[in-house]
Amino acid sequence: MASNWLSQLFTVALFNLRSIPARKGSALTAAVGIAGVVAVLTGVLSIAEGFRKTMTSAGSPDVAIVLRAGAENEMTSGLGRDETRLIADTPGVARGAAGPLASAELFVIISLPKRTTGTDANVPLRGVEGTAFEVRGNIRMLEGRRFESGKNEIIVGAGARREFAGLNIGQEIKVGRNVWTVVGVFTSGGGISDSEIWTDAAVLQPAYNRGPTFQSVYVRLASPEDFGIFKNGISKNPELKATARTLPDFYSSQSEMLSQFITVFGVFISVMMGLGALFGALNTMYSAVASRTREIATLRALGFPAAPVVVSVLAESIVLSLAGGVVGAAAAYWAFNGYQTSTMNFQTFSQVSFNFAVTPLLLAAAIAMAAILGLFGGLFPALRAARMPIASALRDS
Amino acid sequence: MSAESSDLVRIEHVTKTFHRGSEEIHVLSGLDLTVARGEFLALMGPSGSGKSTLLNLIGGLDRATSGSVIIENDRLDELDDRQLAAWRARHVGFVFQFYNLMPVLTAQKNVELPLLLTHLNRRERREHAEIALNAVGLSHRLNHFPRTLSGGEQQRVGIARAIVTDPTLLLCDEPTGDLDRKSGDEVLSLLQSLQENGKTIIMVTHDPHASARASRTVHLDKGQLSTTGPE
Numbered sequence: 001m002a003s004n005w006l007s008q009l010f011t012v013a014l015f016n017l018r019s020i021p022a023r024k025g026s027a028l029t030a031a032v033g034i035a036g037v038v039a040v041l042t043g044v045l046s047i048a049e050g051f052r053k054t055m056t057s058a059g060s061p062d063v064a065i066v067l068r069a070g071a072e073n074e075m076t077s078g079l080g081r082d083e084t085r086l087i088a089d090t091p092g093v094a095r096g097a098a099g100p101l102a103s104a105e106l107f108v109i110i111s112l113p114k115r116t117t118g119t120d121a122n123v124p125l126r127g128v129e130g131t132a133f134e135v136r137g138n139i140r141m142l143e144g145r146r147f148e149s150g151k152n153e154i155i156v157g158a159g160a161r162r163e164f165a166g167l168n169i170g171q172e173i174k175v176g177r178n179v180w181t182v183v184g185v186f187t188s189g190g191g192i193s194d195s196e197i198w199t200d201a202a203v204l205q206p207a208y209n210r211g212p213t214f215q216s217v218y219v220r221l222a223s224p225e226d227f228g229i230f231k232n233g234i235s236k237n238p239e240l241k242a243t244a245r246t247l248p249d250f251y252s253s254q255s256e257m258l259s260q261f262i263t264v265f266g267v268f269i270s271v272m273m274g275l276g277a278l279f280g281a282l283n284t285m286y287s288a289v290a291s292r293t294r295e296i297a298t299l300r301a302l303g304f305p306a307a308p309v310v311v312s313v314l315a316e317s318i319v320l321s322l323a324g325g326v327v328g329a330a331a332a333y334w335a336f337n338g339y340q341t342s343t344m345n346f347q348t349f350s351q352v353s354f355n356f357a358v359t360p361l362l363l364a365a366a367i368a369m370a371a372i373l374g375l376f377g378g379l380f381p382a383l384r385a386a387r388m389p390i391a392s393a394l395r396d397s
Numbered sequence: 398m399s400a401e402s403s404d405l406v407r408i409e410h411v412t413k414t415f416h417r418g419s420e421e422i423h424v425l426s427g428l429d430l431t432v433a434r435g436e437f438l439a440l441m442g443p444s445g446s447g448k449s450t451l452l453n454l455i456g457g458l459d460r461a462t463s464g465s466v467i468i469e470n471d472r473l474d475e476l477d478d479r480q481l482a483a484w485r486a487r488h489v490g491f492v493f494q495f496y497n498l499m500p501v502l503t504a505q506k507n508v509e510l511p512l513l514l515t516h517l518n519r520r521e522r523r524e525h526a527e528i529a530l531n532a533v534g535l536s537h538r539l540n541h542f543p544r545t546l547s548g549g550e551q552q553r554v555g556i557a558r559a560i561v562t563d564p565t566l567l568l569c570d571e572p573t574g575d576l577d578r579k580s581g582d583e584v585l586s587l588l589q590s591l592q593e594n595g596k597t598i599i600m601v602t603h604d605p606h607a608s609a610r611a612s613r614t615v616h617l618d619k620g621q622l623s624t625t626g627p628e
Contacts, residue, residue, distance in 0.1 A: 004513055004514070004515070004516065004517075007513050007519075008513045008514070011506075011513060015501045015502055019500070294495075294497060295497075298493070298497040299510075300482065301456070301485065301491050301497075302485070302486065302491065302511050303482050303483060303484075303486025303489075303511065303514050304482065304486075304513075305479060305482050305483075390453075390458045390459070391450075391459040394458070394493070395449070
């Protein structure tokens with residue numbers, strides 16, 4: 001009897017699904033509603049996902065950043081030359097031919113006109129030491145060459161060049177009291193450094209009257225496992241008031257506020273739209289049940305229990321929603337995935353270039369949400385179908 | 398065998414009242430009726446007389462307000478909804494005025510539907526459906542969908558679906574009401590042959606021509622039996 005019970009469910013659900021073409025208008029409306037919700041949800045969350053991906057992909061776990069104790073970001077940090085040397089000599093730091101792989105860095109915000117609007121927006125200008133390339137390990141020159149030490153030369157990240165005017169090789173920009181020449185374009189593989197402009201820290205310091213001070217030290221660890229030793233060395237050193245974090249951890253905290261904002265915003269919009277789609281699905285399924293009153297009553301008259309009837313209505317609702325979900329997710333992937341844009345990172349008050357990222361996980365979550373909408377959209381109509389008084393349903397239909 | 402034990406259906410002091418707002422509509426009022434095993438009973442009466450309501454009570458599609466409906470040894474008022482559904486599947490075959498076939502299923506699959514509620518496997522279900530369709534003269538229409546069949550053929554598929562489980566009781570609600578005279582006659586002949594093979598049939602009809610084929614006719618008027626026709 002168990003196999004017949006499954007046969008009952010399968011048969012009743014199947015002929016329910018086969019009858020969808022007879023109600024294609026309302027079925028299409030419900031599916032399109034769900035597709036819209038899924039597309040919007042996927043699109044908005046792909047912004048948060050892309051931003052988070054950009055902020056974290058630059059962070060190798062064997063690179064650490066050291067800031068002044070209590071500073072949440074480089075803008076509010078400050079370290080003297082002596083401190084940066086102590087940090088570089090802390091156990092756990094990898095060593096190259098020229099000594100410890102540590103780069104004391106300066107971080108300032110400059111204004112440049114955006115290509116799209118012509119209005120000024122903030123761009124991070126980072127002063128680095130020569131070891132910075134070896135410390136990061138993922139910086140690759142796309143065009144031109146690296147800046148030369150002691151010269152007013154800059155190299156620009158690929159994202160910054162895409163977003164801002166005047167950053168092609170050979171062009172000059174006026175920053176602080178000096179004029180700087182663009183000599184190269186680099187990429188960090190889509191990470192946050194792509195939104196930055198780099199120059200020699202020793203040249204940037206006098207341009208901004210900073211004296212021999214820095215804001216952060218980036219170090220390459222001998223191995224990711226050495227972070228504990230390094231962190232301990234920083235915190236236990238009585239001559240240092242600084243904290244160390246791995247780069248992924250640091251970038252993750254830097255992207256947290258915007259990611260959360262976008263996620264909350266996206267979920268809010270999706271919930272509002274989802275409610276609309278839910279009522280659409282409810283309406284469709286109530287219509288479906290009404291148009292199938294005779295069939296349902298006949299099944300019940302023949303002796304079919306309520307369960308196959310409930311399952312058949314739910315199956316239709318979920319199938320329609322899944323179809324809408326797949327279409328919506330595909331549309332979102334086609335429209336949004338890889339779309340390049342930039343936004344303000346509130347932690348640094350500067351623009352971050354990033355790509356929308358429609359990830360497989362995001363697609364799966366959006367389609368799962370469509371199925372849940374279908375489940376709830378079909379539940380009450382299914383219960384109504386199962387509780388239908390048989391005699392009056394047969395008479396009225 | 399005593400006269401009482403040959404009764405398959407016993408209706409005892411049955412009333413049925415519907416509520417429309419605050420208004421009470423008494424459709425059946427203290428009705429008593431018995432139907433013998435193997436009988437072909439026609440229920441006649443004007444619209445609103447309660448004949449379809451009585452058929453629904455006998456078939457376990459509705460419940461009496463008071464009184465008892467007893468089929469063989471089963472008191473239907475003592476069964477809950479789940480038990481009643483199982484009882485219908487086991488004991489009753491329904492034939493509807495508008496056939497009530499599933500439009501997306503073939504004739505054979507329509508006939509197999511009630512067999513999904515039995516222990517039969519797929520092959521056995523197919524064989525039983527073929528036998529039933531053969532019995533109603535439609536063995537050449539197994540794979541036809543209802544929309545490709547005439548009204549008379551659809552009703553014969555409906556009858557095949559009703560008899561495929563070999564039910565105790567066949568309940569027909571205006572089985573010829575949607576058919577032309579020729580097709581109606583074919584359906585009535587089929588019902589008669591089923592009775593001759595031992596089936597107990599209760600048929601609601603407006604049509605004296607149809608009731609003439611029954612072995613007994615009872616008339617309902619305002620929820621009560623008025624006359625009983627000759628056998």
